[in-house]
Amino acid sequence: MSRWLSFARLWALLVKETIQMRRDRVTFAMMIGIPLVQLMLFGFAINTDPKELPAALVAPTQDRFTRAMVGALELTGYYRFVAPDATAAEAEEMISRGDVVFVVTVPSDFGKRVEKGDAPTILIEADATDPSAASGAISTLGTVAQQALQRETGNTSADPAALSVVVHKRYNPEGVTQYNIVPGLLGVILQLTMVMMTAMALTREIERGTMENLLSMPATPLEIMLGKVVPYLGVGAVQVVVVLAAARMIFAVPMMGSLSVILLGIFVFVLALVILGYLISTVARTQMQAMQLTFFFFLPSLMLSGFMFPYRGMPGWAQALGEIFPLTHFLRLIRSVMLKGADVHTVAQSLLALTVFVLMLSLAALMRFRRTLD
Amino acid sequence: MSTPAIEVSELTKRFGERTVVDRVSLSVAKGEIAGFLGPNGSGKTTTIRLMCGLLQPDGGSGRVLGHDILTERGAIKREVGYMTQKFSFYEDLTIEENLSFVAGLYQMRRRREVVRDTLKDLGLWTRRGQLAGSLSGGWKQRLALAACVMHKPRLLMLDEPTAGVDPKARRDFWDEIHRLAADGLTVLVSTHYMDEAERCHRINYISYGTLVAQGTVEEVVRDAGLTTVVVTGEATSEAANKLRGAEGVDQIAPFGNTLHVVGRDGEALRRTVARVAAETGTQVADAETSLEDVFIQLMGDARDNMS
Ligand SMILES: Nc1ncnc2c1ncn2[C@@H]1O[C@H](COP(=O)(O)OP(=O)(O)OP(=O)(O)O)[C@@H](O)[C@H]1O
Numbered sequence: 227m228s229r230w231l232s233f234a235r236l237w238a239l240l241v242k243e244t245i246q247m248r249r250d251r252v253t254f255a256m257m258i259g260i261p262l263v264q265l266m267l268f269g270f271a272i273n274t275d276p277k278e279l280p281a282a283l284v285a286p287t288q289d290r291f292t293r294a295m296v297g298a299l300e301l302t303g304y305y306r307f308v309a310p311d312a313t314a315a316e317a318e319e320m321i322s323r324g325d326v327v328f329v330v331t332v333p334s335d336f337g338k339r340v341e342k343g344d345a346p347t348i349l350i351e352a353d354a355t356d357p358s359a360a361s362g363a364i365s366t367l368g369t370v371a372q373q374a375l376q377r378e379t380g381n382t383s384a385d386p387a388a389l390s391v392v393v394h395k396r397y398n399p400e401g402v403t404q405y406n407i408v409p410g411l412l413g414v415i416l417q418l419t420m421v422m423m424t425a426m427a428l429t430r431e432i433e434r435g436t437m438e439n440l441l442s443m444p445a446t447p448l449e450i451m452l453g454k455v456v457p458y459l460g461v462g463a464v465q466v467v468v469v470l471a472a473a474r475m476i477f478a479v480p481m482m483g484s485l486s487v488i489l490l491g492i493f494v495f496v497l498a499l500v501i502l503g504y505l506i507s508t509v510a511r512t513q514m515q516a517m518q519l520t521f522f523f524f525l526p527s528l529m530l531s532g533f534m535f536p537y538r539g540m541p542g543w544a545q546a547l548g549e550i551f552p553l554t555h556f557l558r559l560i561r562s563v564m565l566k567g568a569d570v571h572t573v574a575q576s577l578l579a580l581t582v583f584v585l586m587l588s589l590a591a592l593m594r595f596r597r598t599l600d
Numbered sequence: 601m602s603t604p605a606i607e608v609s610e611l612t613k614r615f616g617e618r619t620v621v622d623r624v625s626l627s628v629a630k631g632e633i634a635g636f637l638g639p640n641g642s643g644k645t646t647t648i649r650l651m652c653g654l655l656q657p658d659g660g661s662g663r664v665l666g667h668d669i670l671t672e673r674g675a676i677k678r679e680v681g682y683m684t685q686k687f688s689f690y691e692d693l694t695i696e697e698n699l700s701f702v703a704g705l706y707q708m709r710r711r712r713e714v715v716r717d718t719l720k721d722l723g724l725w726t727r728r729g730q731l732a733g734s735l736s737g738g739w740k741q742r743l744a745l746a747a748c749v750m751h752k753p754r755l756l757m758l759d760e761p762t763a764g765v766d767p768k769a770r771r772d773f774w775d776e777i778h779r780l781a782a783d784g785l786t787v788l789v790s791t792h793y794m795d796e797a798e799r800c801h802r803i804n805y806i807s808y809g810t811l812v813a814q815g816t817v818e819e820v821v822r823d824a825g826l827t828t829v830v831v832t833g834e835a836t837s838e839a840a841n842k843l844r845g846a847e848g849v850d851q852i853a854p855f856g857n858t859l860h861v862v863g864r865d866g867e868a869l870r871r872t873v874a875r876v877a878a879e880t881g882t883q884v885a886d887a888e889t890s891l892e893d894v895f896i897q898l899m900g901d902a903r904d905n906m907s
């Protein structure tokens with residue numbers, strides 16, 4: 227039994243922490259409830275291949291070609307023309323207000339050009355606020371419109387005067403699908419609950435005054451840290467089982483890679499999270515502060531990790547910033563393994579990054595830990 | 601005599617700009633019951649925390665049970681039992697769970713038996729499954745005390761252990777303290793009760809962060825150099841009015857039909873009281889100065905503790 231760690235003491239701390247966790251009904255319910263609710267909300271509500279997006283049509287001459295094309299577009303299910311006869315100014319206002327996601331502009335010489343056999347042009351402006359939202363709608367557009375025109379002109383031959391579609395929007399390389407969301411959600415759920423719970427655990431002792439007593443007894447900083455962190459690792463394990471089971475059974479997310487690599491990745495990630503939470507609780511004075519610090523960390527990591535927006539679609543500085551969040555590395559790892567079947571060598575870099583986080587955070591937490599009440 | 605259990609010198613602690621403990625030197629012999637007294641906010645709790653290694657002093661040094669308070673905190677924590685002023689066990693754990701937790705942290709052998717014996721001694725065996733938070737104030741104190749002697753410490757630091765405890769339990773508590781001290785345990789106990797101060801071997805009085813009096817009760821009373829007289833008779837309240845603020849009179853305290861009059865300048869006091877007694881037809885007799893008189897005098901002398 228070394229100076230730093232006695233198993234008898236650690237055991238006493240673990241038992242105490244587990245009992246407290248069990249007695250705190252609300253928190254306990256939250257630990258299981260948060261994953262389920264988030265999974266349902268994100269999994270079902272966030273539809274990254276949205277249909278029936280509101281659109282405005284600017285077509286000064288509503289000729290039969292225009293009507294045919296619009297009809298065909300509506301048939302794809304992606305577009306819903308809420309303003310089928312708008313002026314350019316009206317349409318501009320609608321898209322800026324967010325009333326429509328698309329503005330389809332058919333120039334006044336469209337019909338003439340089709341009849342003359344000149345290459346006609348249409349313009350699509352997509353609301354790029356959510357760059358991933360419009361990708362499905364846009365990708366179908368060219369072919370659908372072309373086919374509609376061909377039907378209408380009765381010209382089925384290879385058409386020299388092909389329709390050209392000009393799209394104004396941001397490119398979105400990682401087309402986010404629902405498969406992409408659920409594994410990412412595992413990381414987000416773990417991050418929220420693990421960091422927050424552990425961040426509160428030590429601060430609670432300070433707030434309730436029990437820290438004075440704990441510090442006056444012979445427990446070492448390492449024991450106190452492990453005593454706080456290990457029970458939450460257990461909670462994390464339960465959450466992982468819940469989310470992975472739901473991913474499989476409710477969302478039918480494929481599991482391409484090996485489960486053991488996934489679990490290894492999750493373990494290192496969760497370890498980094500609970501230690502981060504512990505670090506926060508050595509800084510915060512009250513539970514409220516701990517909560518605020520957690521969110522201060524949580525929100526940017528949500529934005530920059532590639533969960534909300536495609537990582538490769540972000541500007542370079544944002545990508546660099548994203549690297550400092552464990553979630554970024556975890557998302558890379560879990561998506562590669564779950565969806566692309568990557569093996570442990572392929573994700574070695576992410577695993578290494580997560581391990582570095584664990585080591586650095588532990589060191590910082592042990593250094594930050596106040597052995598006194600100062 | 602062997603080395604003292606507590607030997608600290610020039611201990612200083614500042615919170616921001618305020619010096620809360622100001623060059624306090626204290627020595628407590630082994631087996632001694634040392635009382636720690638002083639008005640609210642005078643720095644008793646802070647001094648105890650410094651000696652337990654719970655606060656980093658801004659100046660001074662010291663040894664507790666032979667261990668340096670700056671560098672050997674671990675050893676101090678193992679051998680000292682500290683009872684905090686505010687209840688600081690886990691309110692969401694049961695009485696028994698709290699005791700088991702403490703027993704585990706001190707790596708005690710035969711934990712179950714120790715916990716069971718402690719519960720039985722306390723008279724809490726049948727209530728062992730009750731949450732500590734649901735205990736009454738006095739019972740919380742008793743639980744806390746039991747928990748901090750469980751590991752058989754060599755030194756007890758008790759911060760107002762009997763606040764809110766009923767007289768019978770207080771008596772039992774002090775009997776127990778004396779029993780433990782007879783076996784060689786050293787006790788430093790802070791209190792606001794005079795009767796408890798009188799049950800200590802020596803007392804240390806701190807005011808505004810400075811130690812202003814120490815010694816046995818007799819020494820402290822003698823060193824204060826106060827003269828006390830008792831005024832009796834029909835018109836004590838009239839006498840009190842005349843004495844208030846008069847030359848040589850520092851304190852006037854009515855006790856039933858009698859009046860305690862205390863002053864530092866004995867001659868001036870006697871002169872004034874004799875004059876007032878003649879005017880009001882009351883009688884004067886010499887009296888023993890009590891510890892309380894001394895403390896009230898000391899408090900009056902000190903600057904405002906709340907500033
Ligand atoms: N952590 C702290 N930060 C700032 N000031 C503090 C802190 N702890 C104590 N103080 C101040 O130090 C002074 C001494 O406090 P302390 O608790 O030592 O007094 P005390 O003698 O124990 O009083 P009481 O009899 O009321 O328990 C008080 O004025 C208090 O406000």
Ligand SMILES: [Mg+2]
Pocket residue numbers: 644645646685759
């Ligand atoms: Mg105090």
